[in-house]
Amino acid sequence: MTSGGDDVRLIGGRYQLGNRLGRGGMGTVWRAYDQMLAREVAAKELNVASDDHEYHRRLRRAQREARTVARVHHPHVVGVHDLVEHDDRLWIVMELVDGPNLARRIADDGPLTPRHTAALGLQLLGALEAVHAAGALHRDVKPANILLRRDGGAVLTDFGIAALEDDESLTTTGELLGSIGYMAPERLTTEEAGPPSDLWSLGATLSAVASGVPPFQRATGAAALHAVTFADPEIPERVGPLRPIVEALLNKSPDQRPSAATVGAALRRVADGAEDPGPLPPAGTPGDFPAYPAGAAATRADVVDTPTLTATPSATAPHTLAGAPTPTAPHTLAGPAALDQEPTVVDQAAGSPPPGRRDRGRGRGRGRGRDRGRGRTWWWTAGAALAVAALAAGLFFAFGPPSDNDDGGDDAAQPSTSTSKVTVDAARGWQSATSIPIQKGDRVSVRYVSGTWTVDSANLPLVGPAGHTAADDQSLRFAWENCKVNSAVPFGALLGRYPGTPGNPHPVHRAWSFQATRSGTLQLRANDREGCLDDNKGALTLTVQITH
Numbered sequence: 001m002t003s004g005g006d007d008v009r010l011i012g013g014r015y016q017l018g019n020r021l022g023r024g025g026m027g028t029v030w031r032a033y034d035q036m037l038a039r040e041v042a043a044k045e046l047n048v049a050s051d052d053h054e055y056h057r058r059l060r061r062a063q064r065e066a067r068t069v070a071r072v073h074h075p076h077v078v079g080v081h082d083l084v085e086h087d088d089r090l091w092i093v094m095e096l097v098d099g100p101n102l103a104r105r106i107a108d109d110g111p112l113t114p115r116h117t118a119a120l121g122l123q124l125l126g127a128l129e130a131v132h133a134a135g136a137l138h139r140d141v142k143p144a145n146i147l148l149r150r151d152g153g154a155v156l157t158d159f160g161i162a163a164l165e166d167d168e169s170l171t172t173t174g175e176l177l178g179s180i181g182y183m184a185p186e187r188l189t190t191e192e193a194g195p196p197s198d199l200w201s202l203g204a205t206l207s208a209v210a211s212g213v214p215p216f217q218r219a220t221g222a223a224a225l226h227a228v229t230f231a232d233p234e235i236p237e238r239v240g241p242l243r244p245i246v247e248a249l250l251n252k253s254p255d256q257r258p259s260a261a262t263v264g265a266a267l268r269r270v271a272d273g274a275e276d277p278g279p280l281p282p283a284g285t286p287g288d289f290p291a292y293p294a295g296a297a298a299t300r301a302d303v304v305d306t307p308t309l310t311a312t313p314s315a316t317a318p319h320t321l322a323g324a325p326t327p328t329a330p331h332t333l334a335g336p337a338a339l340d341q342e343p344t345v346v347d348q349a350a351g352s353p354p355p356g357r358r359d360r361g362r363g364r365g366r367g368r369g370r371d372r373g374r375g376r377t378w379w380w381t382a383g384a385a386l387a388v389a390a391l392a393a394g395l396f397f398a399f400g401p402p403s404d405n406d407d408g409g410d411d412a413a414q415p416s417t418s419t420s421k422v423t424v425d426a427a428r429g430w431q432s433a434t435s436i437p438i439q440k441g442d443r444v445s446v447r448y449v450s451g452t453w454t455v456d457s458a459n460l461p462l463v464g465p466a467g468h469t470a471a472d473d474q475s476l477r478f479a480w481e482n483c484k485v486n487s488a489v490p491f492g493a494l495l496g497r498y499p500g501t502p503g504n505p506h507p508v509h510r511a512w513s514f515q516a517t518r519s520g521t522l523q524l525r526a527n528d529r530e531g532c533l534d535d536n537k538g539a540l541t542l543t544v545q546i547t548h
Helices: 052-070 103-110 114-133 195-211 221-230 237-249 262-273 377-400 470-475 477-483
Strands: 015-023 027-034 037-045 080-086 090-097 147-148 154-156 417-426 443-454 494-497 511-515 523-526 538-545
Touching: 015 037, 015 470, 052 080, 052 090, 090 262, 103 147, 103 443, 114 154, 114 195, 114 237, 114 262, 154 377, 195 470, 195 511, 237 262, 470 477
Parallel strands: none
Antiparallel strands: 015 027, 027 037, 037 090, 080 090, 147 154, 417 538, 443 511, 443 538, 494 523
C-alpha cells in the first residue's frame, strides 16, 4: 500500500498510516496522520471478503457505521471524520483516542471501585442517550469497546454492528453479532431489540468493570447463551452499591428495566458516595423510553471529562437528574476513592468457576434464536443435578478427602500460611511456581498481580492473564491444534497444573484456589506450546499463597 512509488503507506491520498493500534472481528485500527489537516487520526481498515456479495454487504455495513456515528455529537462517543475506499479496502477515519480500552485497563490494573465505575457509567449512559436520540442502537456495549482518554474519560466506540432503526437489517440469518455475555436476552430470541437492550449491556459492563468478572461468563458459548437467556447474573460482592442498579438493568424483560433517567439518578448517587442508589422502578414498555433530543443528550450533567472526574453542568442551565439533588458546584469524586490506587485481585473461592476473560475483544458470537419456554423443565432438572455435583465438588476442594487423622482432637496443628511472588515468562514452557513441594492437604491460592504478555509479538498486542481476545485468538486458528496447550481457552491465557487437580491444565485467569489431594509441585505457563514460543514476549507477576 504505497503512494508515488515510495514506502509511505497512504490511503485516500491524505492519510499516512502508522503503527497498528488494535484488531477485532470487524477490522484493524491503525494510527494515521491526516496530511491535509495536520492532525493524528485513527483509521479503521474493515475486513472484506473476496466474493462480491460479502464485499457489498460489508461495504453497506461500513457506510452504516460511519453514518451512524457521524450523526452523534457527544464528548463520550468517538467522532467519525471520513469514509475511504482504497486498494479494494474500506477505511473509516475516526478521532484518535490515545488510551487503552476499558477491558485492557481492568486486565492490567484490576477492577475499578464502585464510585469510579458509577462515574464512568454516567458518561456511557449519556453517550447511549445521544446514540438513541440519533435513531440508532449501539448493540455491542462492552468494556473492550470503551476507550479511555488520558484524563480518564470514557469514549464509546466500535459501532461496527450498530443498526439504524429506520434501515434494513444487515445481519445474516442465524448470525449473532456482539459478545454473548453482554447481549440482552431479547437479542438471542425473536423479540424486538431497542434502547433497553443497550441498557442491559451497560448493566453487564458495570458489573464486569466493578468486579473483574462478567456476570454471565461461562466456559462455552452454549453455556453463556443459556445463562443470558435463563440464569440469574453472578454479581460479586465487590460491586457493592451498584448491585441494585446492575440487577435492575439485567432484568430478562425489557419493559421491567429502569429508564435511562432513573439509572442516571441512581448512578449519580453511587458516584457521590451513597450506599443506597435509590428506587429503580421499571420504565414500562420499550416505547416508554424517551427519545432525548440530540442536543440535550450532548449537554447532560453526567458528562465527565477531567482527571478528577468532574461532571460539568449544561452551558445553558444546570441539568438535574430526577431524584438527584440540584448541583450547586461541579461534581467531583475527591480523594483516593476516585481512582484505584493499587491493582486489585478478585478473590476466587475454592471450587468455584474461574473468572473468565474480561476482554472478549471484538469477537462475534454465533447462535440461533430460541423459544424461551422450550426446554425449561429439562434445564431445571439438569440444573438441579449440576448443583448437587457442584456442591460435592466444592466440599471436596474446600475440605479435601477424608483423613485418618481427622479425629477432631484439640492437639491438631494450627495452620500456617506462606506467601511468595513468582514471575511467569511467556517465552518459557511450564515453570515451577514454588521453591518447595506442596504437601497433601495444603490450601493453595494463585493470584495475578501485574504484567502483560503476548504469544505473537509481531502481530498481537500485550494482554493480561485472561489471554488474547476472541478475535485475536481466531486470527491464529491455523495454529490451534499444534500450539495450544489448552484448546478450550485463548492463546496467552495463564495456565496452571498440579497433580491430581481436575481440569489440568487449569485456566488460572486472575485467580485460582484449590486444596492439594497429594504432594507435588505447582507449575504455571502461558497457553502456548513448546515449539511455538519463539515469538512470545512479556511476563506476569503472581502471588502464591500456601496454607499448611
